[in-house]
Amino acid sequence: MTSASCANSTKPPIGVYMHVPFCASRCAYCAFYKAVPSRTAIESYLETxxxxWDLRYRGEPxxxxxxxxxxxxxLSARQLETVRRIFPGPLPxxxxxxxxxxxxxxxxxxxAAMSDIGVTRISIGVETFDEKFLKLLNRQQTxxxxxxxxxxxxxxxxxINxxxxxxxxxxxxxxxxxxxRQAIALDPDHLSTYCLTLEGETPLATRCRNKMLPAxxxxxxxxxxxxxxxxxAGYEHYEVSNFARPKKECLHNVHTWQMHDWLGIGPSAASQYNGRRFKNVSDLNQWTFGIRDENPCEEDVCTLDENLLAQDAIIFGLRMRKGIRLPKSMDISNRNACLHLFGSWCDKGYMEYRNDAHYPTERGLLLADALAVEILRTFNESSLANEDGCTDYSAVSLRIVN
Ligand code: SF4
Structure with missing residues (x-):
């Protein structure tokens, strides 16, 4: 199954994203929404x-x-066990x-609590093995x-990731x-490597802007x-930032990049669910009141249609080695324009065409963001500029990547 074709096929089981907003300290580069953890706040969060879940979930596998x-x-071991009770019954x-x-x-x-409730994969936030940089990033670990x-x-x-x-x-x-080399020596099943982005008013961005740190x-x-x-070292480069041992890709992320539905719960969690894309408000109190009133506070609400899903599946397909097969239901002018672009990218060595699908090459993966902009240009204005504002790649990425 290829990425762009999935928007149209029989719906697979949904993904579920749960956002925990609590952090004990603040990393110097972090622009995510987070709340101060306290026992009361965490207990209330888990109840909400x-x-x-009961308010939004419609019973899909x-x-x-x-x-x-x-x-x-x-969260404590006991609180982790509470999470399993969010989902009633088995999850076959x-x-x-x-x-x-x-x-x-x-x-x-x-x-042990995570293992008992059915967790299969642990993602460890290492970031760097260099004490000096850990300090610079204000990561608390040694x-x-x-x-x-x-x-x-x-x-x-x-x-392990x-x-x-x-x-x-x-x-x-x-x-x-x-x-x-230190990471490889540990032999994890999966590695994610991200380029630091200096965002807004984070302490690290401010220090770089004020030239207190090298640009x-x-x-x-x-x-x-x-x-x-x-x-x-034997890892497959299956997505721009992600590397995995054979059959150890992150299934959840692949699922969302292929534009299948996922339900996000918790403050600031994004969802693509039941024909809409939306994000919960990034505020623990507002989120709590909204859910308890059965009137969730949502932002960036966007109604989905076939063309938008096809466009986003292509854009995320450019970041993956799985290949892109254009859906037959796609608007014909967009389809032809995409095929024309893909042909020129094959000539330039950014893509390969085989078995009815286009596969980004290693070189193409490096250029995924620039190629995505070309795709956005290619889709005609009417299919992009829907009323809800899903018109630019950065906005799309923000909504999709929780
Ligand atoms: S980067 Fe640091 S502060 Fe930000 S969410 Fe992760 S652990 Fe919390």
Whole structure:
């Protein structure tokens, strides 16, 4: 099944995204919404999460669950067990349940609770193995705690992802290489490598803007190095920022990138569900009151249609190795224009055509964002500028990637 074709096919089980807004401290680069954790706030959050599920869920089978944040692993073992009660009964279609964990909060009790409720995959926020950069990013963990957390998780039967970040202010290529080699030596099932983005008024962005830190520099050579080292180590580069051992891709993320439905619950969680794309308000109190009043506070609400889904599936397909097959139901003028573009990208070595599908090459993956802009231009104005405002790639990405 190829990415762009999925928008039209028989609906697979839905994905579920649960957002935990709590963090014990603030990373210097983080622009996500987060709330201060307290026992009362967490208990109230968990109760409201259950209410939101009951309010929104329409009974489809659930194929994947992704619990992100924030810091989901800030919850106690008992609170983690409470989460399972959000979903009544067994989940026979469930193939993957990921929980994002900060190394500091990984404990045997919590992991045992996660294993008991059916979690299959742990994503550890490492970011870097360099103490100096951990401090710069205001990550609270030490290198020893990262290794300790990894060892604890490995003692269970979870699949493991490590998140790494590159292009940090002042980072040299050899330091990034060291991060990659340390990660590879741990032999995780999956690695996500992200280029640092300096957003808005985050402390790191402010310091760089005020020239207190070296300016951010182009991440391309860092990204190329990651591709080279991780491929050599046997990881498949299946999405621009993601590398996996065979059959260890993150199923939840692939599901959303292919434009299948997912229901997001929790403050600031995005959803693509029941013909709409929308985002919960990024405020714990407003979210709580809205759900308890059975009148959820939603933002960026967008009605979905075939053309929008096809366009977004193509854009995200440009970031994946799975290949793009244009849906037959697609508007004919958009379809022809896309095929024309794809042909020119094949000539330039950005894509390959085989078995009725177009596959981004390694070079094409590096240019995915620029190619996406071309796709947006190609879709005619009427199919893009719908009233709800899903007209530009950055907005689309923000809505889709929770
Ligand atoms: S743990 Fe994640 S969500 Fe929390 S402050 Fe750090 S980057 Fe932001």
């Amino acid at each position: 999460l259950k209410l939101e 659930v194929g994947t669950i992704f619990w992100g944040g924030g810091t989901p692993s800030i 279609a469930l193939k993957e349940w990921t929980v994002e964990c900060s190394p500091l909060t990984v404990t045997k009790d919590r992991l 290198i020893g705690q990262i290794f300790g957390a990894y060892e604890l998780v490995r003692n269970f039967s979870f699949d 490590l998140d790494l970040m590159f292009s940090l202010p002042g980072q040299k290529l050899c330091q990034w290489e060291n991060d990659l 951010e520099h182009g991440g391309e050579k860092f990204h190329r190095l990651a591709c080279e080292l991780l491929r050599t």
